[in-house]
Amino acid sequence: MHTKRNNIALFSFFLFLVFVARAGADTATTQADGTFDVPQVFSIAFYTDSNVLYSTGIPFSGMDSTKTWVYADGRNEGDGKSDTGCVCSSNLGVTWYLKIHAEATPPFSLDKIFYYFGQPWNRTLGAPADGQLARSANWYNLPGSPTVIYIAGNGDKINTPDGTLCTFSFAINPSQLAANRLYNCRIVYTLTTSA
Amino acid sequence: MKGTLVEGMFFFLAVCFFTDTAYPDERLTSIITVFVKPVLSCEYGGEGMMSNGNMWLNYRTQDKTPAKLYTVTAEI
Numbered sequence: 001m002h003t004k005r006n007n008i009a010l011f012s013f014f015l016f017l018v019f020v021a022r023a024g025a026d027t028a029t030t031q032a033d034g035t036f037d038v039p040q041v042f043s044i045a046f047y048t049d050s051n052v053l054y055s056t057g058i059p060f061s062g063m064d065s066t067k068t069w070v071y072a073d074g075r076n077e078g079d080g081k082s083d084t085g086c087v088c089s090s091n092l093g094v095t096w097y098l099k100i101h102a103e104a105t106p107p108f109s110l111d112k113i114f115y116y117f118g119q120p121w122n123r124t125l126g127a128p129a130d131g132q133l134a135r136s137a138n139w140y141n142l143p144g145s146p147t148v149i150y151i152a153g154n155g156d157k158i159n160t161p162d163g164t165l166c167t168f169s170f171a172i173n174p175s176q177l178a179a180n181r182l183y184n185c186r187i188v189y190t191l192t193t194s195a
Numbered sequence: 196m197k198g199t200l201v202e203g204m205f206f207f208l209a210v211c212f213f214t215d216t217a218y219p220d221e222r223l224t225s226i227i228t229v230f231v232k233p234v235l236s237c238e239y240g241g242e243g244m245m246s247n248g249n250m251w252l253n254y255r256t257q258d259k260t261p262a263k264l265y266t267v268t269a270e271i
Contacts, residue, residue: 193218
């Protein structure tokens with residue numbers, strides 16, 4: 001009789017333990033399925049700082065027509081600066097190309113303007129961009145139609161958020177230009193996925 | 196049925212083509228303005244003695260173009 005009562009007590013205690021254990025083991029699980037919609041980025045924008053002086057307008061004021069090679073206002077030979085900078089940003093994951101050309105308003109002609117373009121800088125990676133210059137870094141005449149000057153490397157294909165900085169310097173040969181008149185030339189930078 | 200299949204293939208190819216070229220070119224423009232300052236100074240170009248005993252001196256403008264060669268005669 002006494003044993004039977006003990007067994008009932010033990011069984012009751014066991015049930016109590018199972019109940020407590022189950023109550024403690026209850027876990028609330030919430031599952032959230034997230035979808036991320038990353039917008040496409042494919043853009044080109046001007047960049048300026050203390051070493052990249054200009055963007056939409058590049059002044060060559062007071063040019064001396066006795067010279068054959070002059071730089072923009074505030075520029076000197078080997079000053080380590082640039083006239084313009086373009087930040088090319090993309091997350092398309094495809095090869096992109098940077099092209100340049102100029103449209104001169106007569107009597108100004110393209111044989112009087114030159115550009116210099118060196119290896120771009122990948123601002124996101126903080127290192128020189130790994131793409132390929134179409135021509136080695138040097139001074140060249142500006143082409144009259146869009147011409148590839150840089151082919152994106154693997155690091156450029158997805159270079160967001162800070163993009164790849166491409167800087168340019170320009171020089172003019174003002175000889176035989178008449179004084180006291182304004183000459184214009186339009187520089188066009190094109191970011192494209194087609195070569 | 197055959198026509199529908201061919202049309203479907205053309206539609207598929209068209210979709211592939213436009214998907215592949217779906218990224219429009221992006222452009223920026225800079226305008227270069229050039230202003231040439233007037234030059235109205237001279238530099239010494241030579242000298243000589245004329246038959247009447249006067250000395251001649253040549254000066255020319257700084258652009259050094261022959262068409263703008265000026266001769267200044269100075270009497271000693």
